[in-house]
Amino acid sequence: MALKKRILIHDIARHLEVSIATVSLVLNGKAQESRISAALAQRVLSYVEEVGYKPNQLAKSLRTGKTHTIGLVVEDITNPFFAAVAGLIERKILAQGYRILYCSTNNDPVKTRDQLALFEEQHVDGYILALPGGVEAEIQALVRRGKPLVLFDRSLPGIQANTVVVDGAAGMYAGTQHLLAQGFRSVALVTLQTSQAHMVARRQGYSQALQEQYLPELVLEIDYEQAPEAIIERMQAFFQEHATCDAVLFTTNYLGVHGLEALRNLNRRIPEQLAVVCFDDNDLFRLYSPPITVVAQPLEALTESVISTLLTALTGSGEFSPPTQLQLAPNLVVRQSTIHPLRAGSS
């Protein structure tokens, strides 16, 4: 029943009849440079191991300013893309002894600002960020103060910071070209009504492909704030209004999911009546009937780049170095949703 009193560095020192400094130096790997004998260091280490002493991280953090904590900010942890990113980041960074604080922004700059402030109060060592617009000033301040951070998925206009993004323009260009090559001629885009960099790029890839063929654009912009039901209804109205449209690209996975539901409600056959491409892959697209052609993001490479960039900044010499800016190539995965049985190869 007796609560074991938490053991302190002081207890270790007293038991070994050495000074607190000695214990601390050994524990922090500074035995050599402090000219502590290997034998003594070993004695300390094995006793610490024996009694299971763990330094109080709070005290350590207060003293050193390091918390070994990373703040992960995503748009929405329930979105399969961000969940996958979170999972991969976790796997890669926990092994380095870091912990992860996370939060979802839901693209709300006010909420994001609050959360960034909380992370800062908590003294996170570094940040991994997929941000909404409207927090440029806060991020600029972090950059200026030399905080290790990396933006991913989307960059922030006017901010010079480590960034790892997927080339949305190239991806959507490839997707649109693929549709055109399959003989589709009235190609719509369903995207978000936003000026965020990644969405702008994806739309631009679509536009460019159409312009090169002198084909008109047909764009539906969805308000992120809306409830799923409203989004689905909006899409249904759009597809009914534009009945001659024979192909559509969705710029995010959840727009794609809602789009499939809208098309199912309308009984549109894919790809006979409407070909479908989505940016970003997931189980649903892969197993849907018909399987959906996607512009897949390189999740493994993306997270690997994010982590290595962050670790470099974290362990950096502290001196200024130019930000790393990476743009990764997505991968067009052609499935049946864009292979028109009658038109295939007719381009």
Add this chain to the structure above:
Amino acid sequence: MALKKRILIHDIARHLEVSIATVSLVLNGKAQESRISAALAQRVLSYVEEVGYKPNQLAKSLRTGKTHTIGLVVEDITNPFFAAVAGLIERKILAQGYRILYCSTNNDPVKTRDQLALFEEQHVDGYILALPGGVEAEIQALVRRGKPLVLFDRSLPGIQANTVVVDGAAGMYAGTQHLLAQGFRSVALVTLQTSQAHMVARRQGYSQALQEQYLPELVLEIDYEQAPEAIIERMQAFFQEHATCDAVLFTTNYLGVHGLEALRNLNRRIPEQLAVVCFDDNDLFRLYSPPITVVAQPLEALTESVISTLLTALTGSGEFSPPTQLQLAPNLVVRQSTIHPLRAGSS
């Protein structure tokens, strides 16, 4: 260019010409009980607001022992169920001023132990846990030391702790009964090879429904460690071997997803050749062709219960109170994957 020096409580006190204690007491809402005049308190508050002073949480935590951080341990953050739980928990608890540290266990007790130790070093105030078997001793120790925690999704054998689970036995019983009522007679179960409480319960619900009808069980146990490809192959072999089986229930969403892929590879028609039920819902099941009948978990109620239980423990008087043990009812959602066109209503 000049780095603004971080402002300290000392600076506030000096500027207002009051004592540090006064500032601290006002900031911690103890102005009244310390008989500090409302006017002075107001002066402090507005100056603090004006200069944007934020107390250093590390120092505060070291002193008070509270970090306002919750440790969330899930099986796998990329699993839609756990991602949904994480999202809802986040939404409900960030508003209370708590931050969330998370980690995935992948059902590995060693990894789980390491992470729990990290969380403890970090002095999290409370825990929300979906655990693998093999960490009973660690949890028992947390409980004994009065740490606020709540187990969810699955209980831990022999551990008396706050627990919020979904009634898997009732859910699978209902799903199996539904299949029998639809006229299916050779009903298989695909589950995990594990002794975890939630899986045992789900299997037991299946067994009971069959036993009541004197029907034989047909169970495939999958090893969690295997790669998806291996799991799919294993399932294909199973379904080929048991060709007369006319219905199947999957006990988790990812087993269901892999199962659908296996059945697609085998060109089995659902429900004509095989009816399908899955425990846990997601977009894929809802939009699949045909839509899949599921035993849906009450996510909103589940997370609400988890949070309120944890907050009670967190703000509790510290005195012992018996653990809260909640079991929520799941909801059978019948879709076309179990409605046999020829047999419907024939039961």
Add this chain to the structure above:
DNA sequence: CTGAAAGCGCTTACAG
């Protein structure tokens, strides 16, 4: 190698 000491930035009795 050691020991005493300062300091990270707070909170909180305590005496006045």
Add this chain to the structure above:
DNA sequence: CTGAAAGCGCTTACAG
């Protein structure tokens, strides 16, 4: 209400 002080548990020069 105030002021001085202890203390949360560490790390790290510094003099010896």
